[in-house]
Amino acid sequence: MSANGSAILNVDEAVVKFWVDRERTITAVNGVSLHIAAGETLGLVGESGCGKSTLGRAILRLVELYSGSVSFLGKGIGSLARSDLRRLRRDLAVVFQDPRGSLDPRMRVGDIVAEPLRVHRLASGAELDRRVSSLLEQVGLGAEYAKRRPTELSGGQQQRVGIARALVTKPRLVILDEPVSALDVSVQAQVINLLQGLQRELGAAFLFIAHNLAVVRHLSDRVAVMYLGEIVEEGSSHGLFARPRHPYTRGLVASVLRPDLEAPARLEEVARLTPGEVPSMLDPPTGCKYHTRCLYVQDICRIERPLLEEVATTSGHRVACHFWKSIPDPIPIARAR
Amino acid sequence: MSAPTIAGPPPAPALAGVEGPPGTGRWVLWFWVALLGVFLVAAFTGDLLAPYDPFDQAPVDRLSPPMTVTERGLHIFGTDPLGRDSFSNIILGTRLTLLVGLLATAIGTVVGTLIGAAAGYYGGWVDRIGMRLAEAQTAMPMFLVAILLLSLLGPSVINLVVVLPTLIWPTFARIIRAETLRLRSTAFIEAAQALGCTGWTIMRRHLIPNLAGRIGVLVVVSVGHVMLAEAGLSFLGVGVQPPDITWGLLISLGRQYLAVAWWLTIIPGLFLGLVVLSINMIGRHFERNLGAAG
Amino acid sequence: MNAAPLLEVRDLKVSFPTARGMVRAVDGVSFRLQPEEALGIVGESGCGKTVTALSILRLFGPATRVRIEGAVLFQDRNLLKLSRKEMLQIRGVQIGMVFQDPLTALDPVMPVGEQIAESIRFHLHFDPKRARARTLELLDLVGIPDPRQRIDDLPHSFSGGMRQRLVIAMAIACGPKVLIADEATTALDVTVQAQILRLINDLRRELSMALIVITHDLGVIAATCENVQVMYAGKAAEYAGVAHILEGGSHPYTQGLMRLVPRLDQDRHHRLRPIDGTPLTVVDAWQGCRFAPRCEHAWERCRVDEPGLLPLGPDHASACWLVEEPSRRSADRRAANYQPGAVDHVS
Numbered sequence: 003m004s005a006n007g008s009a010i011l012n013v014d015e016a017v018v019k020f021w022v023d024r025e026r027t028i029t030a031v032n033g034v035s036l037h038i039a040a041g042e043t044l045g046l047v048g049e050s051g052c053g054k055s056t057l058g059r060a061i062l063r064l065v066e067l068y069s070g071s072v073s074f075l076g077k078g079i080g081s082l083a084r085s086d087l088r089r090l091r092r093d094l095a096v097v098f099q100d101p102r103g104s105l106d107p108r109m110r111v112g113d114i115v116a117e118p119l120r121v122h123r124l125a126s127g128a129e130l131d132r133r134v135s136s137l138l139e140q141v142g143l144g145a146e147y148a149k150r151r152p153t154e155l156s157g158g159q160q161q162r163v164g165i166a167r168a169l170v171t172k173p174r175l176v177i178l179d180e181p182v183s184a185l186d187v188s189v190q191a192q193v194i195n196l197l198q199g200l201q202r203e204l205g206a207a208f209l210f211i212a213h214n215l216a217v218v219r220h221l222s223d224r225v226a227v228m229y230l231g232e233i234v235e236e237g238s239s240h241g242l243f244a245r246p247r248h249p250y251t252r253g254l255v256a257s258v259l260r261p262d263l264e265a266p267a268r269l270e271e272v273a274r275l276t277p278g279e280v281p282s283m284l285d286p287p288t289g290c291k292y293h294t295r296c297l298y299v300q301d302i303c304r305i306e307r308p309l310l311e312e313v314a315t316t317s318g319h320r321v322a323c324h325f326w327k328s329i330p331d332p333i334p335i336a337r338a339r
Numbered sequence: 340m341s342a343p344t345i346a347g348p349p350p351a352p353a354l355a356g357v358e359g360p361p362g363t364g365r366w367v368l369w370f371w372v373a374l375l376g377v378f379l380v381a382a383f384t385g386d387l388l389a390p391y392d393p394f395d396q397a398p399v400d401r402l403s404p405p406m407t408v409t410e411r412g413l414h415i416f417g418t419d420p421l422g423r424d425s426f427s428n429i430i431l432g433t434r435l436t437l438l439v440g441l442l443a444t445a446i447g448t449v450v451g452t453l454i455g456a457a458a459g460y461y462g463g464w465v466d467r468i469g470m471r472l473a474e475a476q477t478a479m480p481m482f483l484v485a486i487l488l489l490s491l492l493g494p495s496v497i498n499l500v501v502v503l504p505t506l507i508w509p510t511f512a513r514i515i516r517a518e519t520l521r522l523r524s525t526a527f528i529e530a531a532q533a534l535g536c537t538g539w540t541i542m543r544r545h546l547i548p549n550l551a552g553r554i555g556v557l558v559v560v561s562v563g564h565v566m567l568a569e570a571g572l573s574f575l576g577v578g579v580q581p582p583d584i585t586w587g588l589l590i591s592l593g594r595q596y597l598a599v600a601w602w603l604t605i606i607p608g609l610f611l612g613l614v615v616l617s618i619n620m621i622g623r624h625f626e627r628n629l630g631a632a633g
Numbered sequence: 634m635n636a637a638p639l640l641e642v643r644d645l646k647v648s649f650p651t652a653r654g655m656v657r658a659v660d661g662v663s664f665r666l667q668p669e670e671a672l673g674i675v676g677e678s679g680c681g682k683t684v685t686a687l688s689i690l691r692l693f694g695p696a697t698r699v700r701i702e703g704a705v706l707f708q709d710r711n712l713l714k715l716s717r718k719e720m721l722q723i724r725g726v727q728i729g730m731v732f733q734d735p736l737t738a739l740d741p742v743m744p745v746g747e748q749i750a751e752s753i754r755f756h757l758h759f760d761p762k763r764a765r766a767r768t769l770e771l772l773d774l775v776g777i778p779d780p781r782q783r784i785d786d787l788p789h790s791f792s793g794g795m796r797q798r799l800v801i802a803m804a805i806a807c808g809p810k811v812l813i814a815d816e817a818t819t820a821l822d823v824t825v826q827a828q829i830l831r832l833i834n835d836l837r838r839e840l841s842m843a844l845i846v847i848t849h850d851l852g853v854i855a856a857t858c859e860n861v862q863v864m865y866a867g868k869a870a871e872y873a874g875v876a877h878i879l880e881g882g883s884h885p886y887t888q889g890l891m892r893l894v895p896r897l898d899q900d901r902h903h904r905l906r907p908i909d910g911t912p913l914t915v916v917d918a919w920q921g922c923r924f925a926p927r928c929e930h931a932w933e934r935c936r937v938d939e940p941g942l943l944p945l946g947p948d949h950a951s952a953c954w955l956v957e958e959p960s961r962r963s964a965d966r967r968a969a970n971y972q973p974g975a976v977d978h979v980s
Contacts, residue, residue, distance in 0.1 A: 049822035050793075062533050091535035104526035108548045117544075118534045156911050167534070186677040187849055191893035191907035198904065213823070216895040220903065239901050257823045258897050259830075259852030261879050266834065269856050273831040276824040279792045 009037035010174055010207055011061065016070035018053070018060050028283040030056040032231035033070070038175065043201060043208040045222030045239065047215055047254070051280050053231040054211045058179050061209070062096055063087060075174065092122050095168035099180035101160035105152035111138075111163050112148030118171045137166045140203075142196055158189035162196065169204065177209045182217060194220055215258050219243055224318070227251050230283065230291040233310065237319030247313055247321040249329065250276070250292050290324065298325055368624045371617040378614055381433040390427060394582075397422035402600045417602045419592070429607055432584040436611070439499055439585065440566035447504030447565070448558055451511025452550075456542050458512065459519025470516070473509035481506050482568065489577040499569060499578055506568055507561040514557060518550050559622025563615035570611055586611045638665035638706075639843050640689070640728075640811055645703035647684050654917040658684040660867040661703075663942075666811065671837065671844040673858030673875065675851065675890075677912045681867040682847045686815050688713075690724050707811075726756045729804030733816040735796035738803075739788040745799050746772075746784035752806045771802040774839075776832060794825035798832065805836060812837070815847045830856050851894055855879055860948065863887050866913040866923040869942055873949045884951040885928045922954070930955060930963050 018031040030053045038044045046054045059065045061072050063079050072079045074094060082090065095118075098104040105114055115134045119125045125133055135145035141162040152160055161181060168176050181197070182190045194217060201208060201221070212218050218225060219239055226236035227248065235248040246252045253276030259265050278295045281287055287294045293303040302324055313319040313326070323329075391411060400409045400422040407414050416425035458469035485502050492498045522528060523546075531541050547554075570587030572578035574594070579585045581592075586607040593603025647659040659681040666672050674682045689712065693699050705712040712723060724730075732738050740748055749771060750764040759767060765784070772780035775798040788796055797817065804812060814833060818826040834857055837844050846857050854861055854875060861878045863871040863886065871884035881891050889908040910927040922928070925935040934954055943956040955962055 049824065064529060064532060088535040088537070091533065094533075096530070096533045098526045098530060100526050104530045106527045106531075106545050106549065108545075108551075117531070117536075121535050121540065158911065164530075167530070171534075186912055187890065188677060188893060188908045188912065191895070191905040194895060195905055195907060198902070214895075215823075216897045216899075219897055219899065219901065220895050220905070223901070243897055253824055255897065257827045259827070259850070259856050260896060260898070261851035261855045261891070261894065263855065263876055263879060265852065265855035266857070269827060269831045269834065272827040276827070279794045279825055280822065282792075 008039045010040050010075055011036075011038040011209070012071075012073045013037065013057075013061065014071045014073075016057065016060055016072060017068040018056050018065060019068045022284065026284065029068075029231055029286070030283065031060060034228070034231070034233055035070075036226055036233065036236070038207045038209060040174065040207055041205050042223045043210055043221055045218035045225040046209065046211045046228060047213060047218050047225060048228035049213055049254075049280055051230065051283055052228040054228050055179055057228075058096070058177050058209065058211050062094065062177060089122070092118070092124070092171045093174040095171065095173040095176045097161070097164045097168045097176065097178045097181045099183055101157050101164060101184060102152065104164050105160055107152055109151075110148065111143075111150050111152065111155075114152070114163060115148070115166045115170055118167065122171060124171060133170060134166075137170050140169075140200070141166045142192075156189070157185050158193060161185060161193055165193075165196070165200070169200070169206075172204075173206060175207045175209065177211070179211045180213070181210075183212065183214065190217070197221055215243070215255065227254065230280065230286055232291060232307075233322065234292065235319075235321045235323075236310070237313070237317070241317065241319050247319070247326045247329070248292075248323050249296050249298060251321075253295075290322075298329055300325065368621065371620040371624075374613065375617045375621065378433055378437065378610075378617075381430050382437045383434070385431045385434050391424040392427070395423060402596065404600070405602050405606075416606050417600065419603055420596060420600075425589075425602060425606065428584060428589060429586065429610060432586045432589055432607065433610075435496065435579060435583055436566065436569070436585040436587070437614070439496060439503070439569050439579070440562055443500050443503035443565045443569070444507065444558060444562045446500065447507035447561060448511055448554065450504060451508035452515050452547065452554060454508070455512035455515030456519050456546055456550075459516040460523060460538060460542055460546065466516070469512060473512045476505060476509045482571070485568070485572060486575060486577050489572060494572075494577045494580055496579060496583060499572065503565050503568060507564060510561070511554075511557055514553065515550060518553055519546055522546060522549060556622055559618050562618050566611065566615055636667060639668045639670075639708075640666040641704075641706040642685070642689065643704040643706065645685060645688060645705065646701070647681070647688050648700045650698055650700075651916075655700075657867050657915045657917075657919075659688065660915060662864070662867070662869055664862050664869070664872065666843050666845065668810070669837070669841050669843055670860065671846065671858045673846045673848065673854040673861040674864060675848055675854050675861060676864035676870075677849055679866070679912050679914045680864040682864050683815055685864075686730065686813050686845065686847055689813065690728060690730060691720055692724075692730075722756070725752050725804070725809070726807045727809050728811045728813065729807075729809040730813040730815065731797070731800050731804050731817045733819050735793065735800045735820075736788070738800045739796060741788055743787075744785040745788055745791070749799070749803050749806055752803060756807045767806075768802075771806055772799075774805075774836070775799070775802045776828075777802075793821055794828060797821060797825075797829055801829075801832065801836070805840060805842070808840060809842060811843045811845065813845045813847070816849070817846075818853060819848070819850070826853075827856075833857065851879070851890065863890070866915050866919075868923060869950075869952060870924065871951045871953075872942060873945075873951075877949065882951075883945055883949075883955070884924075884953050885930055885955070886924050889927075922952070924953075930961060932961055934958075 013034060013036050016031055016034045017029065019027045019029050021027055034057055036044065046057065048054045056065065060067055067080055074090060077090065079087065112134050115137060116130055119130055119133065134148060138145050138147055143159060143162050152163065155163065182193050185193060198221065210218060210221050222239045224236065225239050225242050226233050227250065228234070229250050235242065235246065235251045242251065243255060246255050256272045256275050276295060281294055289305045290303045290308050293299045296303065308322045308324045310320040310322045313321055397409070397411065398421060400418050401420050403409065403414060403418045405415060405417040407417060414424050414426065416429065419425055419428065454469045458466040485506065488502050489498055528541060528545060531545050569578055569585065570590060573585055573587030574591040576591065579588050581588065589607040590604050593600065596603055643663050645659055645662045648655045648657045662681065662685055664672065674685065676682045687693060688701055689705050691712065701713055703713070707723070707727070712720070739745070746765065746768050749768045753759050753764045753767055754761070768784060769780050772784060777783055777795060777798055788799070791799065818829050821829060830853065833844065836842065844857065846853065848854060858875050861873060861875050862869050863878070863882065863884065865886050870886045871882055873882060878887060881888050892906040893908060895905060908927050913923055915923065921936040922931070922939055925931040928935065940952045940954050942950040942952045944950045945956055
């Protein structure tokens with residue numbers, strides 16, 4: 003899917019750097035490009051330190067880009083004046099990871115959900131109340147929750163409020179940063195179902211950032227895998243998980259322990275596929291960032307960073323590896339039934 | 340050699356206790372509130388409450404001790420060098436004492452909070468300038484500076500209300516700035532930024548309400564400082580001038596008669612102490628029961 | 634099992650007084666652990682699994698007001714009745730424990746070698762030289778590369794997975810008979826999780842230890858455990874072999890859990906079947922089955938009588954009246970017993 007015509011979000015070679023102390027910087031995002039078309043969900047996965055959350059923040063312009071560009075609805079976010087940026091935020095919403103922390107403990111739920119409408123002057127009075135109530139119903143809470151305070155709600159309920167707040171202005175793109183990680187499994191399932199339903203109803207595009215692959219599988223049309231600030235593989239949710247090409251993706255997919263009886267036997271193989279740990283961002287590897295852990299490393303991997311290339315034309319499945327063609331095909335690990 | 344314990348902190352579930360240390364129960368609170376209330380009433384209705392016209396001089400009865408009966412009646416707190424009733428003086432002094440104290444505190448609170456919040460939220464040069472100002476002020480012996488300023492500007496109630504806040508705003512600025520820095524990285528502030536709020540809106544709607552508790556505690560403590568400072572300045576002659584009365588002024592005027600007429604100084608001083616104490620006790624009660632918010 | 638168990642927990646009850654009342658974190662839990670057996674305790678937050686583990690080793694701080702009843706039998710002694718001194722001979726020596734966050738488990742200013750050696754010197758009375766040698770062995774055993782170089786490093790110079798290995802080294806330093814792992818891999822990246830689980834499995838075999846794995850993740854259970862106890866609201870819901878649990882189990886809660894965990898091999902549009910409601914925390918008293926408000930099969934008996942663990946076969950039990958009345962299993966999806974007022978239907 004290389005045509006960007008209908009893309010509402012275009013990220014082009016984004017780089018984000020942070021100061022660690024006076025002299026050192028880390029490059030949290032190192033030349034990432036991606037696009038999201040209207041109405042589709044892109045899942046962004048990776049482990050700790052891969053930069054996915056930072057990328058999300060950069061798209062929201064909560065952190066500044068060092069270089070590269072982000073354009074949303076055709077407008078470059080980096081160059082917008084403050085007031086234009088604020089107007090754009092009507093169409094760009096976010097749901098955060100920490101359900102408790104992302105809601106102002108002093109406000110009532112109704113006011114929290116209504117705030118975007120007030121700030122952008124989209125509704126007031128009875129119309130505002132109506133929209134807030136209808137949204138609270140849509141996320142599975144009742145309209146009567148409007149009077150409650152966040153501290154009275156459970157984690158799952160708080161997260162629903164966060165989702166309602168994000169959707170109240172009918173945004174074109176919603177960024178969800180680990181929206182279910184902090185929830186219990188049984189509550190996670192409820193919120194996943196809710197999000198699936200909302201995806202169908204609303205037609206908005208979603209950027210879904212998570213480290214839990216199975217959750218991402220359920221909510222994404224396409225998936226991009228990040229490692230130490232770079233995208234190493236991207237493709238359709240089905241294709242990528244059924245047949246991952248990048249050694250890291252393979253290890254990642256294999257590491258998802260399936261609750262079945264083959265798990266102990268596969269543990270050996272899994273642990274073998276991804277030896278070592280993610281290197282520190284302060285001292286990243288040269289060339290292909292994954293080369294320090296890769297079973298198929300060659301000299302060129304240490305020197306030259308591989309670029310994303312298509313696995314098959316128009317498949318939309320791209321991988322950044324010098325030797326993806328010659329890596330023996332593993333037994334398919336995750337096949338949709 | 341100490342015995343090694345198992346790796347890891349055992350998580351202890353939160354135990355909610357409702358009782359606090361002695362002296363902070365509800366009854367005590369009502370006592371102090373009532374006491375303060377009495378003073379507030381006196382401030383508003385002083386003219387009516389005062390049994391005598393405080394300007395009514397009767398040199399014959401000068402420097403009478405408390406509970407003296409003269410031909411005018413009973414003087415509960417005695418009379419001053421000109422025979423005026425002390426009790427009436429004190430009642431009438433309540434108004435200005437509280438007014439100046441509370442108003443100056445309010446101004447200092449607003450200025451300090453705004454500067455501190457802006458410094459914490461925006462950082463950069465706003466932070467640097469704000470904090471340099473606060474530090475500069477703190478480095479100076481403010482009381483002496485206040486004396487200097489008032490001497491130059493001329494002592495008056497208005498100048499007093501302008502100068503007194505300088506004593507307290509740096510404390511507010513510092514503490515509010517620290518709290519703002521802490522809150523700024525919480526998710527709900529980020530969420531407000533993400534949905535398009537301006538910095539000012541965030542401060543107004545999210546930051547300050549969540550700091551209300553902390554501000555309240557500071558206010559309570561600051562009122563005491565300001566009142567005592569006013570008393571001191573008036574005592575030194577650069578504060579309130581007659582015919583305006585404050586307790587500080589009364590204390591000042593009674594100073595020279597301390598040996599022969601202790602009531603002129605001690606009793607207003609006592610009242611001043613009581614007001615400051617009651618405000619502090621009320622503040623302590625709320626501080627204990629603050630809870631998670633603020 | 635006929636052989637005498639290595640560790641037996643009998644009717645353990647742990648409660649904490651709070652402003653809301655006595656929270657019954659663990660309310661009558663029993664299980665047995667055979668030598669070298671791997672037992673998993675699985676449940677969501679608030680089910681009491683961590684409190685159970687802490688109670689075995691009596692790890693509540695002195696200031697915590699907690700009431701513990703029941704018995705924890707280990708080597709013919711009731712651990713709950715031992716003195717502090719006697720418990721010191723158990724912790725770290727006979728029973729080791731690994732916690733979730735390796736960073737807070739390690740002293741940040743003490744070299745890691747010393748932290749491991751501390752336990753060895755105190756319990757086994759090794760002299761410093763011998764202790765150091767043993768520490769090097771342990772570092773090698775848990776997979777720390779270049780142990781000689783790293784033995785004097787501070788914890789912060791290790792990555793998360795390495796730190797967890799260090800904590801494991803500390804826990805097994807004296808060769809305990811039981812290792813308790815409480816959410817030991819939850820805070821780690823998933824690729825590292827597999828390595829640590831493999832390490833734990835290998836160590837269990839090499840050191841002939843029994844293992845108690847406490848987790849909310851059924852995948853971790855599948856990879857490490859032979860038997861599983863599912864906990865809910867402070868009580869055991871089901872006890873069975875891991876194979877049966879992974880097939881779905883018998884208790885409605887277990888079945889619900891298996892149905893709602895998202896899996897990679899499911900289709901993009903697969904709808905999970907969540908359980909209505911929120912996990913329960915019991916305060917003071919509760920009537921009837923704890924899972925009844927969320928259960929799709931519940932009927933009147935469930936609301937009134939609380940089922941104990943009823944046997945379904947050898948080494949298989951379920952705390953559910955369906956054991957006695959299997960015909961009551963309903964095909965209807967919705968929680969039959971759901972009352973809007975009693976429990977929020979939405980969590």
